[in-house]
Amino acid sequence: MGPLNLVPLEPLLRAEHVTLEYAGERGVVRATDDVSFDVHRGDRFVLLGPSGCGKSTLLKAIGGFIKPQAGSLSLAGKPITGPGPDRIVVFQEFDQLPPWKTVKQNVMFPMLANGVKRGEAEGRARHWLGKVGLARFADAYPHTLSGGMKARVAIARALAMQPAVLLMDEPFAALDALTRRTMQEELQTLWDEIGFTMLFVTHSIEEALVVGNRILLLSPHPGRVRAELNSHQFSLSSAGSQEFQAATQRIHGLLFGGAQASAAHEGPAPQPFAVH
Numbered sequence: 001m002g003p004l005n006l007v008p009l010e011p012l013l014r015a016e017h018v019t020l021e022y023a024g025e026r027g028v029v030r031a032t033d034d035v036s037f038d039v040h041r042g043d044r045f046v047l048l049g050p051s052g053c054g055k056s057t058l059l060k061a062i063g064g065f066i067k068p069q070a071g072s073l074s075l076a077g078k079p080i081t082g083p084g085p086d087r088i089v090v091f092q093e094f095d096q097l098p099p100w101k102t103v104k105q106n107v108m109f110p111m112l113a114n115g116v117k118r119g120e121a122e123g124r125a126r127h128w129l130g131k132v133g134l135a136r137f138a139d140a141y142p143h144t145l146s147g148g149m150k151a152r153v154a155i156a157r158a159l160a161m162q163p164a165v166l167l168m169d170e171p172f173a174a175l176d177a178l179t180r181r182t183m184q185e186e187l188q189t190l191w192d193e194i195g196f197t198m199l200f201v202t203h204s205i206e207e208a209l210v211v212g213n214r215i216l217l218l219s220p221h222p223g224r225v226r227a228e229l230n231s232h233q234f235s236l237s238s239a240g241s242q243e244f245q246a247a248t249q250r251i252h253g254l255l256f257g258g259a260q261a262s263a264a265h266e267g268p269a270p271q272p273f274a275v276h
Ligand SMILES: Nc1ncnc2c1ncn2[C@@H]1O[C@H](COP(=O)(O)OP(=O)(O)OP(=O)(O)O)[C@@H](O)[C@H]1O
Pocket: 022, 023, 024, 029, 030, 031, 049, 050, 051, 052, 053, 054, 055, 056, 057, 058, 203, 221
């Protein structure tokens, strides 16, 4: 292919003016309002915003479990109309692994449910368990694993499905700080090796900078787009650097308004912020 053979850079996942609502007993709750963003192939795209700003709701809509009241969602140019094996979600909860299945059976299950032949599913399960360092635990049951190991099983199970986009809803939020860092590192290593497309939800500014190459900042309830930032220059090894601290403060300011942003510059060295 020569340089004149231009392929239009169509985004893999496109959210256009997406408004999401829940109809409750006490009326309608608007979770997101007019949210637009594009995720390109190979992106580590982060949705960052305070609790209740509609991050999980957006993932549910992209997963095809709920429909937008207004706006549209599309994957590879096709409207999202329901769930599909091209979009797999990894959740925070550790009990997402059925306890009566072994690790390998857990990884195989979604493949078998989607028509992958048993031999193929088993091969892929072994491959991905190897990738996340759990080859030796293929026949273990989930209750015998640590939180970090369960998170690894959930990631192996998701990647074994070869989704077009991996949706991650605060997958490391329930882990202790050290395990969380390890998992962020391992996720980065996997991504370096495989280059999958990921949409990652967090309310930790530091995690967003470490995990993402692009960050969409959402305002508090209902979630609206505050800003979109590039963050590919940051990684775990740059966490704590002056640039990293400056980016953290800038994001904090964008999320919570100018007054706090300038105050942060004058105050003592900030701790890693979490948006609550
Ligand atoms: N099933 C539901 N029925 C009614 N309202 C809901 C439902 N799920 C979420 N909401 C409301 O929608 C809004 C967005 O919720 P959502 O769970 O998407 O937020 P979030 O950004 O993921 O928050 P967190 O960081 O705490 O996980 C909240 O006001 C919430 O109360």
